[in-house]
Amino acid sequence: xxxxxxxxxxxxxxxIGVLGVYLITGLTGLFSLGQAAFMAIGGYVxxxxxxxxxxxxxPAVALAIVAAMLAALLVGLPxxxxxxxxxxxxxxxxxxxxxxxxxxxxxITGGAMGISGIPQLTTLPVVLVSVVVCxxxxxxxxxxxxxxxxxxLRSDELAAKSMGIDVYRLKLxxxxxxxxxxxxxxxxxxxxxxxxxxxxxxxxxxxxWTIIVFVGGVNSLTGxxxxxxxxxxxxxxxxxxxxxxxxxxxxxVLLIVNYRTAGIMGERELSPKTLRRLLGRxxxxxx
Amino acid sequence: MSLLEVRNLxxxxxGVRAVDDFSFGAEQGEIVxxxxxxxxxxxxxxxxxxxxxxxxxxxxxxxxxELAGKEQFEITRSGIGRTFQNIRLFKGLSVLxxxxxxxxxxxxYGLFSLFTLGAAFRRREREVRAAAMEYLALVGLExxxxxxxxxxxxxxxxxxxxxxxxxxxPKVLLLxxxxxxxxxxxxxxxxGLVGELRERFGFAVLVxxxxxxxxxxxxSRIYVLNFGKLLASGTPAEIRANHEVTxxxxxxxxxxxSV
Ligand SMILES: Nc1ncnc2c1ncn2[C@@H]1O[C@H](COP(=O)(O)OP(=O)(O)OP(=O)(O)O)[C@@H](O)[C@H]1O
Ligand SMILES: [Mg+2]
Numbered sequence: 001x002x003x004x005x006x007x008x009x010x011x012x013x014x015x016i017g018v019l020g021v022y023l024i025t026g027l028t029g030l031f032s033l034g035q036a037a038f039m040a041i042g043g044y045v046x047x048x049x050x051x052x053x054x055x056x057x058x059p060a061v062a063l064a065i066v067a068a069m070l071a072a073l074l075v076g077l078p079x080x081x082x083x084x085x086x087x088x089x090x091x092x093x094x095x096x097x098x099x100x101x102x103x104x105x106x107x108i109t110g111g112a113m114g115i116s117g118i119p120q121l122t123t124l125p126v127v128l129v130s131v132v133v134c135x136x137x138x139x140x141x142x143x144x145x146x147x148x149x150x151x152x153l154r155s156d157e158l159a160a161k162s163m164g165i166d167v168y169r170l171k172l173x174x175x176x177x178x179x180x181x182x183x184x185x186x187x188x189x190x191x192x193x194x195x196x197x198x199x200x201x202x203x204x205x206x207x208x209w210t211i212i213v214f215v216g217g218v219n220s221l222t223g224x225x226x227x228x229x230x231x232x233x234x235x236x237x238x239x240x241x242x243x244x245x246x247x248x249x250x251x252x253v254l255l256i257v258n259y260r261t262a263g264i265m266g267e268r269e270l271s272p273k274t275l276r277r278l279l280g281r282x283x284x285x286x287x
Numbered sequence: 288m289s290l291l292e293v294r295n296l297x298x299x300x301x302g303v304r305a306v307d308d309f310s311f312g313a314e315q316g317e318i319v320x321x322x323x324x325x326x327x328x329x330x331x332x333x334x335x336x337x338x339x340x341x342x343x344x345x346x347x348x349x350x351x352x353e354l355a356g357k358e359q360f361e362i363t364r365s366g367i368g369r370t371f372q373n374i375r376l377f378k379g380l381s382v383l384x385x386x387x388x389x390x391x392x393x394x395x396y397g398l399f400s401l402f403t404l405g406a407a408f409r410r411r412e413r414e415v416r417a418a419a420m421e422y423l424a425l426v427g428l429e430x431x432x433x434x435x436x437x438x439x440x441x442x443x444x445x446x447x448x449x450x451x452x453x454x455x456x457p458k459v460l461l462l463x464x465x466x467x468x469x470x471x472x473x474x475x476x477x478x479g480l481v482g483e484l485r486e487r488f489g490f491a492v493l494v495x496x497x498x499x500x501x502x503x504x505x506x507s508r509i510y511v512l513n514f515g516k517l518l519a520s521g522t523p524a525e526i527r528a529n530h531e532v533t534x535x536x537x538x539x540x541x542x543x544x545s546v
Contacts (some may be wrong), residue, residue: 137402142400144412145391152377152388159375161359162337164455173398219379246516267379 007233009192012127014209015228016134016185019207020178020223023138024138026216027147028174029154031088031146033206034075038068038179038254040102040201042186047196052108057121059258061187066147068183069176074235076175079146080168102198114197122192130188134181135225141177142221150174150221215256217263222270227263288351290315290491291459298335298383299329305331307515309345313459313491313508318481320502321495322526323512324535329495330372332512333461337361337369347460364392368457370494371523372464376436382447383432386419389454422450425487426480441468446480453484460484462494466501478504503527511535 017039024032046064049055055063079090102109109115141147153160153167160167190196214233216223234248256263288314296309306328313319321329322482334340336347339357354362363369377385394415400408423429426446431439436447445465452460462481466474478501485492496502502509502521511518511526513535519526526532 140401140404144408145387145394145396145415146398146401148380148384149391150387151379153386155379156375157373158339158359159377160388162339162363162369162371163451164360164363165388166358166360166392177398199308258465 009124009127010120010200011229011232012131013122013185013188013192013227015131016188017182018184018209018212018224018228019138019182020185020211021206022221023141023150023178023181026213026219026221026224027150027154028171030084030171031210032089032175032178033092033203033210034039034098035091035178035182035209036201036205037095037098038071038182038202039189040098040196040198040203041068041071041188042183043190043196044102044115044200046187047115047190048108048120051117053090056204061184064187065180065183068179071183072175072179073172077173080171080175081242083101090247092206093203095206099202099280103200107272109198112134112198116195118190118194118196120191120194122188125175127188127192130184134184135221138181138221146170154219155274158216185199208249211253215252215263217265217267219267220263220265220269222268223263226265289348290350291312291347291493292406293332293336293345294348296335296342296347296430296540297341298331298340302515304515306335306512309510309515309517311501311510311517313493314439315458315491316489317507318485318492318494318505320506320509321493321512322497322499322502322509323518326514327512329512329516330454330463331493333369333493336461337367338364343523360392363455366456366458367461368452368455368459368490369461370445370452370463370465371465374441374444374448376444376447376451377510378435378437379461381432382428382436382439382459383416383419384424385436385447386422386450386454387415388416389451390415390456393456395406400487421449422534423447425453425484426450435538442470445469445477449480449484453488457488457490459491459493462492463494466496466498474498474500477501481505 017209018037020038021032021035021101024030042064046060049063050057073134075091075094079087082090103112149160149165153165154168157167212227213224215231216227231252232247237269292312294310296306298306309332321332325328335342337356338357342355346356349366350392352365353363377388380388394411396405396408396411399405411481420432421430423432426449428446428450431443436444449465466477469477481492482505494505496500506523508520509523509526510520511532518530518535519532
């Protein structure tokens with residue numbers, strides 16, 4: 001039972017981090033290969049504030065999220081005007097720089113030894129409520145002017161500009177929102193494991209999250225949620241050692257790339273409308 | 288003062304003078320045609336007006352205000368709407384959402400209102416949806432609202448491009464070969480549509496077209512470009528009687544026949 005609960009908690013935390021990648025990659029078509037660094041920022045800032053400075057929990061969490069957003073602003077401001085491939089490079093560099101910074105400021109962060117003795121505040125209810133709230137915010141974002149404009153700029157940036165969309169501002173807002181979500185997932189992570197080390201937040205995590213979004217179906221939020229559950233749970237569930245995780249990812253990615261190029265869900269979402277179509281009409285109307 | 292006044296528009300790509308010292312204008316409610324052989328620089332002129340490329344030289348005045356040097360989205364918001372020669376609809380969005388997206392930049396609500404399901408957000412979302420539906424109805428696409436644009440036939444995709452441009456609230460509407468690929472009855476219907484839209488919105492229309500029927504029926508003034516330069520301008524009757532223009536076109540016909 002404990003094992004089950006801890007898997008659910010880890011999946012929930014991962015999901016909140018992946019939601020950030022979904023906003024950037026699924027919705028906006030950019031790549032952030034340093035997204036896990038925001039998780040590190042969230043985790044470390046809240047941990048240090050509470051452990052070293054006795055800051056109460058709520059302000060510590062709020063400050064951690066603000067710190068992650070400031071970092072997102074720092075990366076976003078110079079990069080949103082760059083070409084998409086350069087954005088991947090800059091975010092990758094930023095992520096690795098954060099890991100290096102954590103390693104090298106041992107007096108505050110404990111360096112490569114990590115930081116321990118963080119209070120365990122993340123419980124199952126906390127994670128479930130967090131997931132529901134974060135998911136609701138992302139659903140709202142997707143179905144508002146923000147989400148529509150993000151999808152428009154992903155599909156055709158030039159046409160989006162010609163429709164009056166301020167694409168740089170929109171990318172920046174999306175970056176900040178994603179940074180806040182991923183930062184918060186870092187807070188939950190630190191408060192669950194009670195221990196943080198820089199190596200847990202390198203680019204491999206960010207790449208895995210990007211893969212999860214692709215496996216789910218690039219702009220389907222439902223697909224992202226399903227893929228997160230599938231890909232974080234499957235290896236745990238089958239009790240594979242962690243080195244098998246990468247192999248499983250590779251196999252799944254190859255299968256998807258070969259047989260279902262649009263991801264599990266493609267562009268579809270689970271909504272009352274699609275449910276009715278699935279249950280009511282067995283045969284698709286020809287078009 | 289003209290609604291739109293373009294002076295000495297000039298742009299080179301490498302050694303190619305795509306647009307060379309081109310001046311023209313449009314009054315409120317006027318439909319102006321731009322014609323010329325392939326590669327004459329017509330699309331480039333539109334791209335310069337809408338800020339896709341910076342100008343080498345020249346000035347673009349909308350109601351007396353300079354647009355040159357502004358960002359694309361600022362130019363659109365100040366009242367220049369456009370369609371694209373090679374259709375550029377948003378693939379991930381439905382037909383209705385394509386049009387909504389063009390109205391979204393004018394939505395004032397912020398993240399706070401969105402995340403608290405505030406009244407500003409809900410009201411504006413309803414307004415944008417209703418307005419987009421109305422634009423779709425104007426071009427006769429309301430029953431395809433939930434389709435993906437790629438499922439529409441070519442002629443309807445062109446109409447969707449127009450509906451989307453309408454949603455940007457243009458004072459000047461730029462149409463780049465809007466009748467390309469339409470059959471003769473669709474062309475006639477299209478001519479009627481542009482006339483109706485002009486009546487209803489009172490904007491000026493700049494239209495690039497190779498289909499002479501469209502240009503001769505709709506336009507009160509025509510500008511002829513050739514190798515980036517203004518070759519002639521005038522009323523449809525004057526252009527029809529102009530020998531240089533016929534030559535430029537016959538030259539092009541010959542070239543395309545000999546291929
Ligand atoms: N982005 C660009 N880079 C380099 N050359 C360009 C670019 N855009 C246009 N040109 C060149 O500028 C010239 C004018 O092209 P443009 O597309 O404006 O012609 P057009 O009059 O619209 O022709 P068509 O009737 O075929 O659409 C052509 O020689 C074209 O190759
Ligand atoms: Mg052209």
